[in-house]
Amino acid sequence: MSADLVIIGAGPAGMAAARVAAEGGLSVTLLDEQERAGGQIYRNVGAVAGRGWLGADYARGGALVQGLDHPGITHQPRATVWRIDARRGVIWSRDGQSHVSPAAHVLIATGAQERPVPFPGWTLPGLMPAGAAQILMKQSGMVPDEAILSGAGPLLYLVAAQMIAAGAPPVALVETPTAITHALPKLPRALFGLPTLIKGLGLIARIRAAGIPWYRGAADFRAETTEDGRIRFDFTTGKQSHSLTCDLLLTHLGVIPQSHLTRSMGLAHEYDAEQGAWRPTLDPWGQSSEPHVFVAGDGGGIGGAEAARAKGALAALAILHQAGKLDAAGRDRRAAPLRRALSRALSLRPFLDAAYSVPSAFLAPPDETIVCRCEEVTAGSIRKAACTGAEGLRLMRTSLRTGMGPCQGRMCETTVIGLIAEATDRPASTLGPGRIRTPVKPVTLAEIAALGPQPEETT
Amino acid sequence: MNAASRFRDAPGAAPRSLRLMLDGVPVLARPGESVAAALLAHSGGATRQTPVTGAGRAPYCMMGVCFDCLVTIDGHPNVQACMVSAREGMVIQRQIGARRLGDQP
Ligand SMILES: Cc1cc2nc3c(=O)[nH]c(=O)nc-3n(C[C@H](O)[C@H](O)[C@H](O)COP(=O)(O)OP(=O)(O)OC[C@H]3O[C@@H](n4cnc5c(N)ncnc54)[C@H](O)[C@@H]3O)c2cc1C
Numbered sequence: 027m028s029a030d031l032v033i034i035g036a037g038p039a040g041m042a043a044a045r046v047a048a049e050g051g052l053s054v055t056l057l058d059e060q061e062r063a064g065g066q067i068y069r070n071v072g073a074v075a076g077r078g079w080l081g082a083d084y085a086r087g088g089a090l091v092q093g094l095d096h097p098g099i100t101h102q103p104r105a106t107v108w109r110i111d112a113r114r115g116v117i118w119s120r121d122g123q124s125h126v127s128p129a130a131h132v133l134i135a136t137g138a139q140e141r142p143v144p145f146p147g148w149t150l151p152g153l154m155p156a157g158a159a160q161i162l163m164k165q166s167g168m169v170p171d172e173a174i175l176s177g178a179g180p181l182l183y184l185v186a187a188q189m190i191a192a193g194a195p196p197v198a199l200v201e202t203p204t205a206i207t208h209a210l211p212k213l214p215r216a217l218f219g220l221p222t223l224i225k226g227l228g229l230i231a232r233i234r235a236a237g238i239p240w241y242r243g244a245a246d247f248r249a250e251t252t253e254d255g256r257i258r259f260d261f262t263t264g265k266q267s268h269s270l271t272c273d274l275l276l277t278h279l280g281v282i283p284q285s286h287l288t289r290s291m292g293l294a295h296e297y298d299a300e301q302g303a304w305r306p307t308l309d310p311w312g313q314s315s316e317p318h319v320f321v322a323g324d325g326g327g328i329g330g331a332e333a334a335r336a337k338g339a340l341a342a343l344a345i346l347h348q349a350g351k352l353d354a355a356g357r358d359r360r361a362a363p364l365r366r367a368l369s370r371a372l373s374l375r376p377f378l379d380a381a382y383s384v385p386s387a388f389l390a391p392p393d394e395t396i397v398c399r400c401e402e403v404t405a406g407s408i409r410k411a412a413c414t415g416a417e418g419l420r421l422m423r424t425s426l427r428t429g430m431g432p433c434q435g436r437m438c439e440t441t442v443i444g445l446i447a448e449a450t451d452r453p454a455s456t457l458g459p460g461r462i463r464t465p466v467k468p469v470t471l472a473e474i475a476a477l478g479p480q481p482e483e484t485t
Numbered sequence: 486m487n488a489a490s491r492f493r494d495a496p497g498a499a500p501r502s503l504r505l506m507l508d509g510v511p512v513l514a515r516p517g518e519s520v521a522a523a524l525l526a527h528s529g530g531a532t533r534q535t536p537v538t539g540a541g542r543a544p545y546c547m548m549g550v551c552f553d554c555l556v557t558i559d560g561h562p563n564v565q566a567c568m569v570s571a572r573e574g575m576v577i578q579r580q581i582g583a584r585r586l587g588d589q590p
Contacts, residue, residue: 059549061517061570066548070517079496106549106568122561139550149553151531151543152491158547166518167498168526171491192495255488255529273529274491284550399545399553402537432552432563467549468563 028128029055029100031345032116034107034287035135037065038331039323039338041090043133046342048098051351055127056094057105057118059467063091065323066137066157067331070165079191080164081184083225083331090335108465110134110291110319117477119469124477131318131345134288134306135338138281138324141303141384142437143177144391147249148277149399152257156185156278169194173274174259176200176244179382182278183229190236197272198239200261202279202385209380219374241268245387249275279384283325286434289462293319297455300379301328302389303440304459310365311344312337320345332371336364389444389454397445398438400431405445412449419460422446432468435460488529501526505575514571521547521554521566524577532556532566534581555580 031047033040036058044054056063064071068087094101102118105125109117115128140155147153156175162168169192175182178201186196213219233240246262257275261268282303289295294307294315305327312320322341323334343361346352352360391397393406403426408416416422419429419442428442429435435442439460447454465474501513505523514523521544524532531541533555544554547567554566557578566577 059568139548140546149540149542151488151541152529154545154547158545161547162492162522162525163495166515166522166526167495168492168518168522169495171493173491194493194495399542399551402535402540432555433550436550437546 029053030129030349031055031131031133031342032057032127032129033133033135034058034110034116035065035137035323035325036060036063036094036101036103037135037137037323037334038067038087038090039137039325039334039341040065040133040135041094042335042338043135043322043342043345044099044101045090045093045096046339047345048096050342050346052098052131052346052349054099055116055129056099056101057107057116057127058101058103059106061103063094063101063103065334066161069161079193080188081191084164087331106467107287108467108469110287112291112316119467119473122470122473124469124473126477131320131348133312133320133322133338133341133345134314134325135321135323135334136284136287136325137334138328139284139436141279141282142440143277143279143388144395144397144405144438144441145247145249145388146392146394147247147257149396150249150251150257152251152255152273153249153275153277156182156276157281159274159276160185160188163188163192170196170274170276172197172272173276174198174200174270174272175276175278176202176247176259176261177278178202178204179278179280180226180229180378181281183226183233185276185278186238187229187232190232190238195236195238196276198241198270199233200241200244200259200270202245202388203243204381205383206381209377212377212380214373214377219370219377222374244268245385247277247387279388280382281324281328282440283327284436285325285459286436286462286466288314288321288325289459290464290466291316291319293321295459297458298327299455300376300383302384302454303328310340312341313344318348329368329372329375333368336368336371340364340368386444386448389441390448391441397441398426398428398431398435400433400437401427403428403438405441408442408445409449412446417446417450417452419443419446419458423460429460434462434466490526491529492526503571503573505571505573505577507577508579512577516571518571519547519567520556520558520564520569520571520575520577523571524554524556524566532579534579 030052071087
């Protein structure tokens, strides 16, 4: 199953790249652990007809999925990549069996995950990220019943509008402090960001028109299960305390790059202070510190779907050039309109990052909060360990097992770093990113053994 | 623990035509949805107890990141229910207490 280019992730970035690379004459294997192409934003888009309530942006993904219908593209669904090996290629698992896809060029387009939103009670049944509820809407035709939306960020407004359109409006919107006024100077001077901005204002208008109670500047989140299995949600706004009851408490504080694969390969990474997350270090084509490995889309830094699509196409052009299929002049000529689309798509980012930065209480939550969901380690014990010598991710891992469970730190790393930063008075940027080991998704030893002899480990 | 679901059907949602078994109880599922979605449509309660303290957990991130939706499917333990499509006749067990990753069926 050899291909010129192996792409991991069939979201807008991976799909756009696959099409451009295949049209340029490369054989492409597109691996994605989901059953259908689409990624997060266009999840299930090929399979759903007539879900108008998800909005026009969602429906637009259909064209990208249709673009995969090209003889040069082999889409492997349900393929979970757990290792990229410099010599052997991309190693993936399906139904308990692993396969190796050798590749001359690799494009990692694994997208984003939602930023963890830890507070006392966030592990209870009845609490979920807002994006998770959106996945249920897209994939299962299920809408949240009697739900509260809490946190901040554009996706929160979008999910609220989608719930309203589906006839299941949220019972309240509880928004954490935003810094819109402070962020205003970051609005793009040109009118580039205008359509996105107008869309955002349209969402806000729809939430207002639906008469949904809207709490602003909310803090001190706490959730408990009531006797009848509902969720009691306590929070404060200023000096005032509130207590609301709901069936489902949805939280959201933005998304962060999924960097487990890029980190496990030992690629260079850098801290993005505006977005409060690490991302692989990339050149303007998406080329990583490893020349034949490219990264595109939200996995290389959050930019949204339109940016992901442009970045995917740009990376494909660079790979075509690397493979000798496109000269530099042709590459640059075709890149020009993509770069314009990219800068349009990114023009609102600085504003959004500044307006919806993460409140510190969710980076370093109260002592009783379970931070590591897998090993059930509380913020209090992490603080204590940080003050008594566990001043880094690795030391914390050996002393408390944070990040050692099946999620491999995906749900706790940002918080563990936040707590160590607070306790030791060091900037978060000096505390990560954590080392990630393969397999980046759990596979059984039997499955690894069945692959045959391993090449020597380089790390 | 069979609290009412915390979700309802969207307008025009397809019928739940598949039948799975959850700890001996029939659970209905919609073609194309994940096992985790079917479990959430069936009940608002826990689908798992943690190995460390026995706390109840339910599917959380729905995108393969958090591993809170681990269940046993057709005898295979520690399967991410959010990443597996529901199929007719699947036999699912909630995981109560410790089950190490890598355990064989
Ligand atoms: C839950 C969620 C909901 C979102 N909803 C919206 C929305 O409605 N509107 C919006 O504008 N933005 C939304 N976003 C932001 C969204 O991530 C981007 O706008 C856009 O999808 C990024 O495109 P991408 O191609 O970079 O990655 P994605 O679209 O995220 O695609 C990445 C793909 O990689 C696959 N993948 C990841 N790791 C592996 C692996 N190890 N092996 C195999 N496959 C793997 C995933 O299954 C996924 O299909 C959402 C984000 C999240 C996390």
